[in-house]
Amino acid sequence: MRPPFSFRPPYQTLRWGPRSFWLLDQRQLPGKKTYLNIRDIPAACTAIKTLAVRGAPLIGVAAALAIAHVARKGAGRRKLASGIKRLAATRPTAVNLFVALDKMKAAVDKGYSKDEIVEEAREMWMQEEQYSMAMAEHGQKLIRKTMAVGTYCNTGALAAPGLGTALGVIIRAHLAGKKIEVTVPETRPLLQGARLTAWELSQWKVPYTLVTESALASVVKDLDAIFVGADRIAANGDTANKVGTHGLAILARHFKVPFWVVAPSSTVDMDVKNGAGIPIERRSADEVKTFGLCRTAPRDARASNPAFDVTPAGLISGIITEKGVLSPPYGKSLRQ
């Protein structure tokens, strides 16, 4: 089952041609819509590392498709195995990447044919798309006819196959005719909110207002609910997501605004007991100290740039997966 046409985004994030594989270069948005031709594993690794492609479910699928693409171009088992290793070393926090690569590794180890390997990756892609639709359906039931909602970073079709995760819920509610006004935090340092979420909402014609993270305390109190995505959910419900999520959850608790996490089951890592076990990627200080070509801090400034933070389960009102809306205690509901 594929979602009806009107529920598919008006832009393509992944392009899988008969002989080529392309990724929308998200670094260029919203200024330019260009596609990267992913010819080999190094190109896929660079795209993931530099955030040309990002979003936990999407990098999982992109990595699987990259393996499938080099397989159909004739790469043998050894080359595929080393490609899987290289892709796994690109980014540490989102667990979806490892889940997807483990599946591809199993297919390679089992001696699958080219076509079967391609089928495995495409299957994963379609499944994640269906998960997105299911999450959107479960989540949009939490949205009333008229509602002011907040989100964080980008969790739309640029972050996951289909409509996305948290933003998918919001867009689905909009498509159901609900009157939604979205608050979009810009999401420093890489501005996924300003560049990507604002762009996606523009494409869908959903009304939104962009704010800096510094303005959040001024606007959160007027929101009816907040929906965010996840890069890895520990067995107890602690959730790693884009840095800034934890602060937003604390504001939500302070102002008594429901705070929902939306993520497919491929984001849940039952092997990690709690948030302390999730590795947090630290990115270059230059992302904080420069902006485009401008330097924004003294050349010798020390800057700290964690890419993720962990929101304790206790601050989360519920976790929405393709299976439904999970309630605390998450230790129990995630196991089921």
Added chain:
Amino acid sequence: MRPPFSFRPPYQTLRWGPRSFWLLDQRQLPGKKTYLNIRDIPAACTAIKTLAVRGAPLIGVAAALAIAHVARKGAGRRKLASGIKRLAATRPTAVNLFVALDKMKAAVDKGYSKDEIVEEAREMWMQEEQYSMAMAEHGQKLIRKTMAVGTYCNTGALAAPGLGTALGVIIRAHLAGKKIEVTVPETRPLLQGARLTAWELSQWKVPYTLVTESALASVVKDLDAIFVGADRIAANGDTANKVGTHGLAILARHFKVPFWVVAPSSTVDMDVKNGAGIPIERRSADEVKTFGLCRTAPRDARASNPAFDVTPAGLISGIITEKGVLSPPYGKSLRQ
């Protein structure tokens, strides 16, 4: 009494020459150190509106000196009165501007001579410098031998005569030989933290780490105290300051970190009962949607850009003025 040389900043923010008046153009920092020649009232108004000069106590003094400068160049009573009106219309939130201009208006109305008007402004300047020293002395007693402190926006010598307000406390403690490590939030959208506070701390050789506002929840829990400035303090202690201060105060409360406001008495507005009565300046959406020459959001994006927020008195551990450390309830301590 002027502070001893070693306690004066290694850079000049205001330059008052025998026949000229210059302001350090803070928009160019940290890249360039250039001075604006303030020849007339329109130049002073532009400098204040565009944040070439900023910081509540500093814009009060800069406005007073601008009036003094045109007075010594021969402007008559009517011209001075209209200049005072124009300066008062530049920015609405910081009360120091109005306090300073009221004093200058009284001097003009009383028919003071050129020299007396200049003396009035210089007196105010020196008094604010002494207030800074006094606040720094009171505040640094709250800092132990080794401490991790946080601050927000810029509250150093670029924001107030002398050492500054909140940053003045931190720098004074450093000069007293205490081992301080400062967390500096970049302060979007105009990056006063990254551009100005980081630069000032570099000049004083105080160790610091720059972070985005989105990373604050990850670092606040490790701080021993937070010191911020104020643009206007209501009679009940509610405090308007750079947007983002309220969110930081909520994080401080969540993680049980003491949160101190540092401001001279010229920032207290006993005519305003509580925070709801403080006008909040809303600045252009373009400050959020662009960065230097880069556009960072869709052209048609709607953005909200309040320049200040109000931190309720209940989140403030104490208010440090030149008179000492005031404790809650502030309604009583501020009146005294």
